[in-house]
Amino acid sequence: MALRIVIGLALTVVAFAIAGRRLWWLYRLATSGQPAPERIQALRDHPGRGAETEIAEVLGQRKLLKWxxxxxxxxxxxxxxxxxxxTIIEAYGALFDKKFAIPLIGHWAFIGFIEDLFAVAVLVGIVVFAVIRLRNDPRREGRASRFAGSHNGAAWLVLVLIFGVVATLLLYRGxxxxxxxxxxxxxxxxxxxxxxxxxPLGSSANMGIETAFILAQLAVILGFLVLVVYSKHLHIFLAPLNVLFSRRPNGLRGxxxxxxxxxxxxxxxxDPDTDVFGIGKIEDLTWKGMLDLATCTECGRCQSQCPAWATGKPLSPKMLVLNLRDHAFAKAPYLLAGSDEAREGLPEAVRQExxxxxxxxxxxxxxxxPDVLWACTNCGACVNECPVDIEHIDHISGMRRHxxxxxxxxPAExxxxxxxxxxxxxxxxxxESKRTDWMDGLDFVVPVIDGTIGDDIEYLFWVGCAGALEDRAKKTTRAIAELLHTADVSFAVLGPAETCTGDPARRMGNEFVYSMLAQQNVETLNEAGVRKIIASCPHCFNTIANEYPQLGGNYEVMHHTQVLARLVADGKLTPVTPIEEKITYHDPCFLGRHNKVYTxxxxxxxxxPGVQAQEMHRCKERGFCxxxxxxxxxxxxxxGKRINAERIDEALGTDPDTISTGCPFCLVMLGDxxxxxxASGEAKESLEVVDVAQLLSRAVTAQPPAGS
Ligand code: SF4
Ligand code: SF4
Incomplete structure (x- = not known):
């Protein structure tokens, strides 16, 4: 017994000392980043939301179960x-008392059964993981494997250690x-x-096996603890924290x-000399950003969904996180040195890093x-997929801002x-003078707000730059206006007073231009007394609904497909003319994934009537940008391959007569x-890309709307 106690406790002290030191180092590194008081405040304001997320995502494994x-x-x-x-409690108890049992429950047969059941479940789980890793071996699959670029040796070591935990457990219990x-x-x-x-080995051999494998069990568990804090398996400790402090509903939307x-x-x-402008150095990340880096499990789910990676570009959201993490860890001695003198004494490699x-x-x-940074379309597939709620887009936009x-x-262009x-x-x-040209030829008048919106007008129709100025998108704008008019919905537009929401500037990283445009729009909308907005562009929809509240612009914002679907359901619009076509719908990322408007x-x-809707393989939450x-x-x-070409190849796989969508930018990209x-003879001449509003307009009006 004395031997058990001495060896068991010695192993524990050593392992805890190593792990504790590492965790303290990680804590100091994370807190060397920028403060993020808004994350703490959000948790204080909505404690129930934090608890709900922990239950759903950590205990319920909601995002992991998507696969x-x-x-x-x-x-x-x-x-x-x-x-x-x-069983760990039991192993420690057995160090001191051979017949140890957990107080109160330690002799219930049910507990023994549950422990063994889950030990076997863990074994089955690691066998499945091993098969998945073998089938997705990056040495064979190349960049098609979600594990390409991950630390695969360490992942295998962890599987072996987990096997060791279960094997030693069953041996000492046997x-x-x-x-x-x-x-x-x-x-x-x-x-x-x-x-x-x-x-059959006899009682003295079994006594020896019992002692040896209790110690082996503790050694493997403690070894696992040390490996965890030095590897991607840190997520075991950090994922609940990262999930707790992530933006809600998640790192998407605004x-x-x-x-x-x-x-x-x-x-x-x-002042650029004293203030932090975006992320220009690793320490410009907030502690939550640092936590993101340390939490990545290297699972590659984000990489597998990224349109940039799928089309041969150098951007992989996983590799972006891993490169930032490797750099943060390598630079850590410099960040934690405390004084210039201490920094000068650091090894050359650290100073170079x-x-x-x-x-x-x-x-x-x-x-x-830079090719990595600028390849991102902000589609949100990575954020949506990440099981530990890493906020890739925030890091990308932070670096772009700097x-x-x-x-x-x-990019100069x-x-x-x-x-x-x-x-x-x-x-x-x-x-601004061109902003009302889309109305030419309409057989009704669209009111343009001059002053305030007026009590008799329910909606402001936010036309958007593309909707007002781009020829293909203008057809959508006209179709929406005609449908609203047909359904007797009162609406007006801002006309020349509307400017870009600022979305492209903000997504580029030019927060200055975004602020200028957004403030101007919020001022215009507030002065006009606007409360309800219909937006035809998902980017405008996203910006006005989710970003303008940061500037005091609070409105009820709807996408045109939401309004039109309701008008159809209420019988205010009745599609009567059949459209006998196979139609596949492309989900715009900022409507679907960012704002969950799929239905x-x-x-x-x-x-x-007549429409045969057929889904592409990548649709809804898994839609492809x-x-x-x-x-x-x-x-x-x-x-690499053009992303719009990749999407159209997928659409062509459904042999559509028409491709529909709900975004002027998707319309242009897919149309091109x-x-x-x-031109290359790979698609039939009659194939067209239209907005859902255009389809509805054709079915409702029996005649194509003027100009469509
Ligand atoms: S937002 Fe989209 S394009 Fe950008 S890294 Fe994530 S998955 Fe890739
Ligand atoms: S960022 Fe998230 S999804 Fe991507 S590899 Fe890391 S844990 Fe997996």
Missing amino acids: TVPGIAHVMTFWGFLVLIL AQINTGDFPYPHGAFASEIVGGWLA LEPMRSNGKVLDFEEA AERPLVGTVDAHGVID QVLIESEF ASGMLKNLENKGDPWGMG PPREIMERV CGAGGARMWMEERI AVSAKQ
């Missing part, structure tokens, strides 16, 4: 380890049954089987305002290559768009890809 097989395997392992905490030290009379079925195998030292940056007073630009080419030893505002480094926004209020530089466009299509978001609409796509396919 059925690995999700169930993870549930088995996660819950297995929770239950096996009982031996305990034979020595009479086992606390449970029956029920522990797996331990009984192992006990049956060991019984971007957060720029903050410096925890306060929202005021551009009139901000500290000097690396956060964003820079390979030649400049940058941590994140590149644009401080370094003036961004986007500078025209930014200038146009600043000078003319729209990305094309067409100016209304589909409901509209269902109500149009058109390539325009994140201001990518105004940047060249020089690397269809034209290219038609």
Whole structure:
């Protein structure tokens, strides 16, 4: 017994000392980042929401279960380890008392059964994980594997250690049954089987096995503890924290305002020498950003859904997080040194790491290559998929903000768009005088707000720059206006007083131009007394609904498909003319994934007689971007396959007569890809891309609306 106690406690002290030191180091590193008081405040304001999320995402493993097989395997392992905490207590108890049993419950056969059941569940779980890893081996699958770029050796080591935990557990329990030290009379079925195998060895051998494997069990568990704090398996401890402090509903929808030292940056007073402008160095991340980096499990779910990665670009959201993490860890001694003197005494490699630009080419030893940073479409697939709620888009936009505002480094072709926004209020530089041209030829008058909206008008129709100025999108705008008019919905527009919401500037990182445009719009809308807004562009919809409240603009915002679906359901619009076509619907990312509007466009299509709706493989939550978001609409796509071409290839797989969508940018991107396919003879000439509103308009009016 004395030997058991000495070895068991010695192992424990050493392991806890190593793990504790590492956790303290990680804590100091995370808190060397910027403050994030808004995350603490959000939790204080909505404590119930935090608890709900912990129950759903941590205990319920909600996001992991979106992938059925690995999700169930993870549930088995996660819950297995929770239950096996009982066996760890028993192993420690057995160090001091051979016949130890947990007080009150320690002799219940049911507890013995549950412990064994979950031990077996963990074994099944790790076998499934091993098979998944073998089937997705990046050495064979290349970048198609979600594990490409992950630390796969460490992942295998963890699986071996978990096997070791269960194997040593069953061996010492089997031996305990034979020595009479086992606390449970029956029920522990797996331990009984192992006990049956060991019984022929005799009682003294079983006594030795019992002691050896109790110590082995503790050694493996303590070894696992040390490995956890030094590996991607840190998520075991950090995921509940990261989930707790993540933005709700999640890191999608709007971007957060720029903050410096925890306060929202005021551009009139901000000083680039003392304030933090976006993320220019790793320590510009908030502690929540640092926590994100340390929590990544390297599962590659984000990578598997990223349109940039899928089309051969260098951006992988997983690799972005891992590169930032590796850099943060390598620079940590510098960040934690405390004084210039201490920094000078650091090894050369650490000082070199500290000097690396956060964003820079390979030649400049940058941590994140500009081609990686600017490839992101902000589609949100990574954030949506991440089981531990990492907020990739926030980090990407933070780095973009620094590149644009401080370094003036961004894709040159986007500078025209930014200038146009600043000078003319729209990305094309067409100016306010063109904003009502889309109304030409309508057989009714669309009121343009002059002063206040008036009590007789229910909605402001936010037309958007594309809807007002881009020829293809203008057809959608006209269809929406005609449908609203037909349904007797009272609405008005801002006309020349409307400017870009600022979304492309904000997604580019130019928070200054965004603030200017957004403040102007909020002022106009508030002065006009607007309360309800219909937006036809999901980017406008997202910005007005989710970002304008940061500036005092609070409105009830609806996408046109939501309004039209309701009008159809209420019988105010009746589709009568059949459209005998196979139609596949493309989910716009900022309508679907960011704002969870999946059903209304589909409901509209269902109500149009003759339409045979067919889904693409990647749809709804797993919808695949058109390539325009994140201001990518105004940047060249020089690397890999074009994202819109990839999407159209998928759409063509359903042999559609028409592709429908609910976003003017998707309309343009997909339309361009269809034209290219038609030119090369890969798509039929009659194939067209239309907005759902255009389809409804054709079905309701029996005649195509004027100009469509
Ligand atoms: S937002 Fe979309 S494009 Fe950007 S990294 Fe995530 S998945 Fe990739
Ligand atoms: S960021 Fe999230 S989804 Fe991506 S690899 Fe890490 S844990 Fe997995």
